[in-house]
Amino acid sequence: MATQVVDHSALKVNQTGIVATVLVAFVGSLLFQPLLVLIPLLAIVLLLGTFAPQLALFKQIYFQVLKPRGIVKPRPVQDRPEPHNFAQGMGGVVLAIASVFLIPVPVIGLALALLVAVLAFVNAAFGYCLGCQIFYQLERRGVLKPS
Amino acid sequence: MSAQLWALAVVSAVVLAAAGLETFRARRAGRLAAGATAAASTDPYILYFTGDSCTVCKTHQEPALARLGAVRIDKVDAIAERSLADRFHVYTLPTTVVMAANGQALHVNYGYAPAPKLERQLAEARGTALTATA
Numbered sequence: 001m002a003t004q005v006v007d008h009s010a011l012k013v014n015q016t017g018i019v020a021t022v023l024v025a026f027v028g029s030l031l032f033q034p035l036l037v038l039i040p041l042l043a044i045v046l047l048l049g050t051f052a053p054q055l056a057l058f059k060q061i062y063f064q065v066l067k068p069r070g071i072v073k074p075r076p077v078q079d080r081p082e083p084h085n086f087a088q089g090m091g092g093v094v095l096a097i098a099s100v101f102l103i104p105v106p107v108i109g110l111a112l113a114l115l116v117a118v119l120a121f122v123n124a125a126f127g128y129c130l131g132c133q134i135f136y137q138l139e140r141r142g143v144l145k146p147s
Numbered sequence: 148m149s150a151q152l153w154a155l156a157v158v159s160a161v162v163l164a165a166a167g168l169e170t171f172r173a174r175r176a177g178r179l180a181a182g183a184t185a186a187a188s189t190d191p192y193i194l195y196f197t198g199d200s201c202t203v204c205k206t207h208q209e210p211a212l213a214r215l216g217a218v219r220i221d222k223v224d225a226i227a228e229r230s231l232a233d234r235f236h237v238y239t240l241p242t243t244v245v246m247a248a249n250g251q252a253l254h255v256n257y258g259y260a261p262a263p264k265l266e267r268q269l270a271e272a273r274g275t276a277l278t279a280t281a
Binding site: 008026029030077078079080082083084106107108109110111114115118127128129132133135136137139140 | 154161200201232240
């Protein structure tokens, strides 16, 4: 189980981006319903970022803009990137399911999207990562092999 | 408008249910783990269950443990030492167990345990040891 250095500021920017996007879609859709399109777009961004980190929009904003300009300071921590990627992928999958429900059953679609935002907020604010806990349980049960 | 309000109500209910379930789960696991034993020592010590996938361990729990000063801390990889983790019903990381000198679990903390809480539990464990030897 090799640990690497993970910049936790990149993770925080990612979580903040998720919360902000869902909130804009949620609150904004009260006035302008087409803003709900942000939810499927966010699902695509998260899923792309899970499989191709160079396409992770919020992390790239951090690495290309916020970090070089000193707006957000780096916070390197000896850590494994896999649980964080797993958590991001889980968020992407839930948002994809939310997107499917947005038109036929908007309550379910909005609730699922809001749940992802709540979990991202809890992670950013308190460091509790539900996806990482699920990753631990899957490793413990041998579903995922420790790398 | 109503869809947003209903969604907010659903999420609030889910969050409250999850918090309640987590409290119940932690209490149940704590009850099951109470009295479980590990190696005896001359002083109370802490069993610290962690893993490579645990971020809170690195960012919160380890700095809190470092603040405790001269206390023996046995770091246990919960994946590699599964039987020991199962003995203390470790279902989440980090988990810290305050062990009495006789090797019996006194307090089990599932999730992040701040330094003052651990200090309190260690003081209680030392008190228990003093009572036992008096």
